Amino acid sequence: MIFDIHGDIWTDVTTKRIDGVKDVIRTYHLDRFKKGNMAGGIFVIWADPPHDTRPRERFIESVRAMSSEIWQNQDIIKIIYNSNDFYKAVEENKLGILIGVEGLSSLGEDIEGLYSLYQIGIRHCSLTWNEENPLATGIDGDINRGLTKLGKEAIKIIEDLGIILDVSHANDKTFWDIYENTNKPFIASHSNCRSLCDVRRNLTDDQIRAIGEKDGLVGLNGFNKFVHKEREKQTVEYLASHVDHIVELIGIDHVAFGFDFFEYLEDNTTDSFVEGEYKGTIGLEDISKTDNLINVLRKRGYKEEDIEKISYKNFLNIMDKVL
Incomplete structure (x- = not known):
């Protein structure tokens, strides 16, 4: 059973429903x-x-499209807020979906808008995507700019409400500013190890340790360019090495799957940040291939209890701590 803690499904829902x-x-x-x-996941706006x-x-x-999709598909979708909700969704043979937001640029400087996001069911957010905004700085922003004063105030509201804070896409300074200004656990929902694949979107060993602290x-990212710089090594086996490295640094209880698959995105979206044709990670091209990754982990000695933790239990634990 898999809980994918990062998917851009609402993007596809929005694009198609507008059409x-x-x-x-x-x-x-x-x-x-x-x-x-x-069995479910974080579906982000x-x-x-x-x-x-x-x-x-x-x-x-996106909210309009998402709301219609949820209402008209209640036989297959259940919005969840805790682990009990997830297990009920499984019993009812429905997808257990936690609603998230990737980047808060839509709020501008109106951080009290976070209360509205909470009221419409959002329980996960990152402050930024790749951009600079009034709250924080993404990887495409000024390397010397991090969390703003307004961003620090936003974090207080986020933690007070009980929303899971996500640092994927934050630049290094924003990451460390968030680390210094949070009291609750936070996640990097779709980021790999920079020591294995040296790209800005991946985490340094010190950042991984900080998340563990x-x-x-x-969350393990299935995007091939974050697995290895060489195409022939962008494989499910090498992706499993990122799992190994995270576990070595902070233990089995602090890793999950946040695959970030691209089948939910249009070409005019991916062309803006992907050079050349996207081919995916070999052996894990989409969510239907997750057994390939699970089998590699089994061959490397991970027990069924370990695989269950990575696949869904670790995130359920975070949900119950933060939400």
Whole structure:
């Protein structure tokens, strides 16, 4: 059973519903989810390029599309807020979905808007995607700019409400500013190890240790460019080495799956940050192939209890601590 802690599914729902298509998850994704034994995940609202230039408007469009999709597909979707909700969703043969937001650029400087996000069911957020915004700085921003004064105030609200804070996409200074200004566990929902693949989106060993110190979680990212710089090594086996490294640094209780698959995105979105044709990680091209990764972990000596922790139990634990 898999809980994928990062998926841009609401992006695909928004794009297709604007074009008049309904039942997007059932029609385009549910069979693949079932093949991959995916029981749920964090589905994020994201101002996908080219809509990142109009984040507030895109957020409203996404909430409208998401709300319609949820209401019209209650037989396959259950919104969850804790581990009990997840297990009920499994019993009812429904997807257990936690609603998240990737980047808060839609709020601008209106941090009290976080209360509204909470009221519509959002229980996860990152402060930024790759951009600079009034709260924080992503990997494409000024390396000397991190968390702003407004961002620090936002974190207080986020922790007070009980929303899971995510540091994936934050630049290094923002990461450490968040570390110094948080009291609750936080996660990096879709980031790998920089020591194994030296790209800015991956985490340094010190950052991974810091997440462990905060009792947080690192979600393994299936995007091939974050697995290894050489194409022939962008494989499910090498991705498993990122699991090994995280476990060596902070233990089995602090790693999860946050695959960040691309089948939910249009070409005009991925072209803005991916050079060349996207081919995926060999052996883990989409969620239906997760058994390949699980089998590699078994061959490397991970016990069934360990695999269950990585697959879903570790995140459920974070949910119950933070939410």
